[in-house]
Amino acid sequence: MAVEDKRAGEDGAIDRFPIGMRVLAVDDDPICLKVLENLLRKCQYEVTITNQAAMALNMLRENRNKYDLVISDVNMPDIDGFKLLELVGLEMDLPVIMLSAYSDTKLVMKGITHGACDYLLKPVRIEELKNIWQHVIRKKKIEPKNQNKSPNQEKGHVAAGEGGQMVMSTGNSDHSGKFGRKRKDQDEDDDEEAEEDGNENEESTSQKKPRVVWSIDLHKQFVAAVNQLGFEKAVPKKILDLMNVEWLSRENVASHLQKYRLYLKRISQQPNMVATLGGQDPSFMHMAAVDGFGDFRSLSSPGRLSSTSMSTYQPGGMFGRLNSTAGLTIRGIASSGMIQSGHSQTLRNSYNALGKLQNAMLPANQGQKNFNGVQASLELNQLPQSKSSSHIGEFHQINDPTAFTPVTNFADARATPGTSTSSLSSSSSNPLMLQANLQQQAQSRGAFGNQSSLGMVSLNPGTFDMGVSGSYNFLDYSRRNESCQGAGQLSKFPSNSLPLSEPFSHNQLSHTHLSGNLPCQIGNNLLDHSSSMALPIPMEDSKGDMQCQATGISNVIQNMNFIHNLSHSFSNVNSLVSGKCDIGPFRQNMDQTSTVSNKTMDVSLKDQYNGSSPYLAQHAGVEKSSLDTKMKSNDDYLFEQSKSQDGFSQNNYESLDDIMSTMMKRDQNDALLGDGEFKFDDYTLGSYM
């Protein structure tokens, strides 16, 4: 949408489209590149060339609106052409055409699955190039329509979503059926909205249709929504509703969802991808963050509980892992762990910081327990709920390493969503850092556009206790998407959500808090559930959630343990997710901590989730203790947090610093973790451990 406008203004080529179409050509072979450049010029396109994929990515990230189309070679030394393809598709949503001297079916298939619009064989003929502009039009066509519909749908959904987030997820299953129906509705809506949605129409005269720019915030919202609904059940319509973004259409969401799924699939298959990509590339990280965020979310949810525990764990450890796996998700978790220090406090702080970022998401309502704090902070700072989701994402970002390191940087974390994770890991043991990271992340997240609870998730990081877990949760959360659609919820969360915080109050377990926040997933349930703080772990939420929760918790636990194994946890998270309330899998991951703790978590989570608010707290407590013991090794702090429940409950937005310090203190205090002090009891979430 906005993009379109730009295009029009840029070189006046819009009206003459496809003349003047801006193409970015990437190929390490100088001959092919030169020939391609000249051929494209002959077609009267505006050509930019580079022989390095990394450079291309930078150029695209710098200003995605500068280009309409990307043509890239498949075999490149620095970055695999397919990876570049994926990144561009996810981050910038630009059509990408693959170029190769080999026409193996496998390669072509790979190109398609990675999202290529077309696959051309070298030598490229000018006739083929003369038609590539069709891909640009095609992409545009889809998005504007989506935008049209969304307003109506969103509103409807939002309302519905809150109440029945969890339900929605279940409902999503037959979403396909509904979807079809909705499609029709959408068409109708589309027409109506077409009028409302001027952008597209205005420009529709020119072939370009406004392209939806998936900013970080928007993406965060998206991820939060997806998490909230549950990954499996996330249907574009529902996501749209959850996101509550007026100008977004269902088609926009649908295409973005498709990409997102591809992305997740990809990263799950390549745990190192993130490391490779993310590590190197902030943008990637960003993306990862974004995506990771989603993942993150899923992860986080389960981890919510664990967040507390996580916190004890060296966030860094986790964080590192996170980076590798989900890049972001891990980060989130890690960061959450890091935040441990004061989970609630830190969270708060971080949240506050986040709030600035965007957290507006976390509506103060949520303020209930830590989560509230976090959320509140998030909210306070800014964003309206819907936006807060984005924050959350951001928050997560903070988790990112970058955020992590500088506690103070918190606010700056934003900038580097991707990086934050990294920093997170680095700081790892520094709760403060976490906080900072979280914030940073949160900030960085901003980009994510978490519309959805994402912001929430980030919150967790703040609460850090949860932070770790929270972040972890995030990861889980994302994984859990299916179960926890929390992501979307987060935004909705505010009123209820805070429930998370309640449980959390127990510990910083922001976990609970996080759960709510958890990225959304957990939070979603929680949040939306209004008041059922138990929320945090979706566990309760509809069975799906349970899983999430369990996972979340386990995640948390795991996180703690895992923080080191972040990547592992990531996977665990997945397992968690799937295992309804089955922390078991998680536990395994936890290796360190010992499954026992996981169990407890499960239990507690479940209970908690079931409706008792402190769901998490309780469980968390239990688990936590087990966890604590384990954690102890990792980080007593985390547990400390749980103990400190109060920390968590702090929700109040204490400045991140405070949180950090609190967390740190907890640390000192103890061992809370170690001995099961985790007492989660009321923590419900907090003890996430």
Place this chain on the structure above:
Amino acid sequence: MDRSHPQHQVLHMRRSLFDQGYIDKEQFIQLEELQDDANPNFAEEIVTLFYTDSARLIQNIEQILVNRPIDFARLDDILHQFKGSSSSIGAKKVKEACTQLREYCCAENAEGCTRTLQLVKQEYAVLKRKLETYFQASISLYL
């Protein structure tokens, strides 16, 4: 017309390049069509670029085949580039030799690779010679 007219000679050379399968006609003509006032010698520049690049690639391939164990994955990447660049200028025979080499590479047949590499080098040398002659002759057209 005077057969010895430079223009005729050049055209004749061109035709034989095409007919003998050294150069892909359509591709080459496409290259030539890219020539304009801004790029008067585009085709020749590209071909020159091809020489340097190919020399480098061939050298890399040789190095790979000499090392043990042979890095077939990397060899495949290099061949991808070689095939791409040779097809971009329409170097048909070189491209076909590359394709053959790639098959051996995929089969991880070291001996086959080494043997086919010689074929590639040979085709490359012949093509280079012919093209250089052709372009030198074409220059005369502009004189």
